[in-house]
Amino acid sequence: MRNYSVIFLLCLILLCSNEVFAGKPTDIVKENIDKGVAVLRDKQYNTPEQKKVQRDKMWAIIRDIFDFTEISKRAVAQNWQTFNSTEQKEFSELFAELLKNTYLDKIQGQFNDEQVTYVGEDIMTDTKAVVRTKINRKNGDVVVDYSMMKQKESWKIYDINVEGVSLIKNYRSQFTKILLNGTPKQLIDQIKSKVIQYDSTSKK
Amino acid sequence: MIAQVKSSNIKYLLLSLLLISLFIPQDILGEDFDYKDEPEIALINDPLISINKVIFQFNDKVYLWVLKPVTKGYKFIVPEIIRVSVKNFFHNLLMPVRFLNCVLQGKALSAEAEFARFIVNITMGIGGFGDPAKKYAKLNPDSEDFGQTLGLYGIGNGFYLVLPFLGPSSLRDSFGYAFDSFLDPTGYAKTLSEWSIVYSFRKLNDISFYMEDYEIMREAAISPYEAFRDAYIQYRNKKISK
Numbered sequence: 001m002r003n004y005s006v007i008f009l010l011c012l013i014l015l016c017s018n019e020v021f022a023g024k025p026t027d028i029v030k031e032n033i034d035k036g037v038a039v040l041r042d043k044q045y046n047t048p049e050q051k052k053v054q055r056d057k058m059w060a061i062i063r064d065i066f067d068f069t070e071i072s073k074r075a076v077a078q079n080w081q082t083f084n085s086t087e088q089k090e091f092s093e094l095f096a097e098l099l100k101n102t103y104l105d106k107i108q109g110q111f112n113d114e115q116v117t118y119v120g121e122d123i124m125t126d127t128k129a130v131v132r133t134k135i136n137r138k139n140g141d142v143v144v145d146y147s148m149m150k151q152k153e154s155w156k157i158y159d160i161n162v163e164g165v166s167l168i169k170n171y172r173s174q175f176t177k178i179l180l181n182g183t184p185k186q187l188i189d190q191i192k193s194k195v196i197q198y199d200s201t202s203k204k
Numbered sequence: 205m206i207a208q209v210k211s212s213n214i215k216y217l218l219l220s221l222l223l224i225s226l227f228i229p230q231d232i233l234g235e236d237f238d239y240k241d242e243p244e245i246a247l248i249n250d251p252l253i254s255i256n257k258v259i260f261q262f263n264d265k266v267y268l269w270v271l272k273p274v275t276k277g278y279k280f281i282v283p284e285i286i287r288v289s290v291k292n293f294f295h296n297l298l299m300p301v302r303f304l305n306c307v308l309q310g311k312a313l314s315a316e317a318e319f320a321r322f323i324v325n326i327t328m329g330i331g332g333f334g335d336p337a338k339k340y341a342k343l344n345p346d347s348e349d350f351g352q353t354l355g356l357y358g359i360g361n362g363f364y365l366v367l368p369f370l371g372p373s374s375l376r377d378s379f380g381y382a383f384d385s386f387l388d389p390t391g392y393a394k395t396l397s398e399w400s401i402v403y404s405f406r407k408l409n410d411i412s413f414y415m416e417d418y419e420i421m422r423e424a425a426i427s428p429y430e431a432f433r434d435a436y437i438q439y440r441n442k443k444i445s446k
Contacts, residue, residue, distance in 0.1 A: 102424040164442025173434035174427040
C-alpha cells in the first residue's frame with residue numbers, strides 16, 4: 001500500500017512539473033528547425049509539382065511552433081482593443097498568410113544548406129525565454145533570436161529578432177501609423193489586398 | 205430614504221465599475237498579454253519625410269532597373285567563391301576604420317582582435333582574399349564605425365535621412381560615414397574615375413549577397429518606407445548597445 005502511494009506521489013510530481021513535458025525552449029526550436037531543414041533537403045520535392053507539397057509540409061511545422069495570434073496582438077499592441085473579435089480573428093489569419101507568402105517561398109527558393117548554431121538561451125521568467133542562434137551563411141553569420149512564451153503545454157515563438165531588428169516591432173511601427181488615422185478594417189483590407197495580389201501572381 | 209437608496213446604488217455602481225475595470229482589460233487582451241513589457245518602438249524624427257520618400261522611391265527604382273539586372277548578371281558570371289574572396293579582401297582593407305573606432309570606444313580587446321585578424325588574413329589569407337580568421341570567434345569582434353562611436357558618446361540620430369544610392373541613414377550616421385571614408389584606403393585613388401570604378405565594384409560585390417534580403421523586406425512590408433526606417437533605427441541602436 002505504501003509503495004503505491006509513493007508511485008502515486010511520483011506521478012503527481014511528474015505531472016505537475018511542466019518542464020518534463022514542455023521541453024526546453026532551445027530543444028523545441030532546434031527540433032523544429034531540424035524538421036524544416038530535413039524537408040528542405042529532401043530530394044523528392046525537387047520537381048515543380050512537389051514544391052507545393054513541400055511548402056505545405058513546411059507550413060505545418062511553422063504553424064506548430066509560431067503563435068500567430070500572439071504575434072498579431074503584439075504587432076498591433078494597444079490598438080488590439082479597438083478590433084472586435086471577428087476583426088481580431090481575420091487579422092491574425094491574414095497576417096499569418098502574409099508572413100507565409102513572403103518568407104516561405106524565399107526559404108524554399110534560397111535554402112543553401114546553411115547551418116544553425118545555437119548560441120544560448122536566456123530564461124527571462126517562468127513563461128518567457130529567448131533562444132539565441134546564428135545562421136552560418138557563406139558571407140557571414142546572421143544573428144537570429146527567437147522570443148518564446150510558454151503556453152499550456154509547450155513553448156511557442158512570438159517574435160523573431162534578426163540582427164537586432166524585431167519583427168513585431170517593425171510591423172508595429174507600420175500598423176500604428178495606419179491605425180492612427182484609419183480603422184482596423186482599413187488595415188485588414190490593406191493586408192488582404194497584399195495577400196490577394198500574391199495569390200494572383202503566384203498562380204500565373 | 206430616497207437619498208439613502210441612491211447613495212447605496214452609487215456605491216454599488218462604483219464597486220462594480222471598479223471590478224469591471226479590474227477584470228475587463230485582461231479579458232479583452234487575454235491572459236499574459238504584456239506588450240507593455242516590450243521596449244518602446246525606436247523612434248526617430250523625420251522632418252524631411254517628403255524628400256526622404258522621394259529618394260526612397262528613387263533608390264527603389266535604381267535597384268529594380270539597374271542594380272538588380274546588373275547584379276544578377278554579375279552573380280551569374282562570377283562564382284560565389286570568388287565573390288566571397290573579393291568581399292574578404294575589401295573587408296580586410298577597411299580594418300583601419302574599425303580599428304580606430306574600437307579605440308575611440310575604448311574597446312581594447314576588439315581593437316586588438318581587429319589588428320590580429322588583419323595580420324592573420326593578410327598572411328595566411330594571402331593578401332586578405334581568404335578569411336582563415338573566421339574560425340576563431342575571438343578574432344571576429346562586432347564591426348564598429350564612427351556613427352556608432354558618436355552614438356556611444358551620447359549623440360542621438362538627429363533625424364532620419366535617406367541618401368541617394370546609399371539608402372537609410374541618419375544625420376549622425378551620415379556624418380560618421382563621411383568621417384570613416386577618410387580611413388578607407390580606396391578613397392585615396394589617384395583619379396575620380398579610378399575611385400568610382402573601385403567603389404562601384406565593391407558595392408556590386410556586396411550587393412550580390414544581400415540582393416534577396418532587400419526584396420524580402422520590401423515584399424513583407426505593408427508600408428515599406430516606415431518598415432525600412434524602423435528597421436534601420438532598430439539595427440543601429442542594437443549595434444551601438446553592443
